[in-house]
Amino acid sequence: MAVRTGTRSAGAVAQATALGVVIEIPSPLDASLIDWRRRYGGEQAAAVAPHVTLVSGSTTDWDCAAAHVRDVASRTSVFTVCLRGTGTFRPISPVVFLNVTEGAEECGNLHDALVAGPLLHELTHGYHPHLTIAHEVEEAAMDRAQEELRGASMDFVVQKIGLFGMDSTGAWSRREELGLDGPTL
Structure with a gap:
């Protein structure tokens, strides 16, 4: 896993x-x-901590990529995320998620800033901030999740982002927690 x-x-x-x-x-x-x-x-989904992905990819220069993420965090202001109701990417992708209804623009701006420079990569679909609840499970489970959580609602303040790397076993682990230090809105 080490970057040369x-x-x-x-x-x-x-x-x-x-x-x-x-x-x-x-x-x-x-x-x-x-x-x-x-x-x-299922248990496999529960093993991954709930999160909203800003960018996921790979790098051949961890130090440069990490410095870029730190720079983006330092220029980003604290913001609020509201998760409301469910959505799905079906039939394109077997995913049921909670919608980001407030903070979606800020997530999109963060994504755009992160993929500039050393994290530039191609997306097969446009960026859509969300929190995955069910992924690649039986249709009945996805249907239940989409229906039973349609009234779900929670809000939180985003004060930091996490920089994660994958280890040799395929597990993700946080390498850095970066505070958002931009000007207060």
């Missing part, structure tokens, strides 16, 4: 490292979301 840095011999190729930048859901709201993810998405 320094001088390389001719023909050497830098190893790509998976990188993700997310908004982690604060406690105690995360407990309800973990329960919902377990109920509708």
Whole structure:
């Protein structure tokens, strides 16, 4: 998983490292979301902490990418996210999620700033901020999640973002927690 840095011999190729930048859901709201993810998405879904993904990709220069994420965080103001009701990407992708109804513009601006420079990558679909509840499970479970959580509602203030990397076992772990230090709105 280590990113090769320094001088390389001719023909050497830098190893790509998976990188993700997310908004982690604060406690105690995360407990309800973990329960919902377990109920509708199974134990595997519950094992991943609830989050709103800002960018997910890979880099061959972790230090440069991390510096870019730190810079973006330092220029971003604290904002509020409201999760309201459910949505789905079906039939394109088997996902049921909670909608980001307030803070979506700020999430989009963060995404755009993050994918500029060293994190530039192609998206197969446009960026749509959301919090996944069920993914790649039976249709009945996704239907239940979409119906039973359609009245779900929670708000929280986003004061920081998490920079995650994937280890050699395929597990994501937070490498840095970055406070949003931009001017107060």
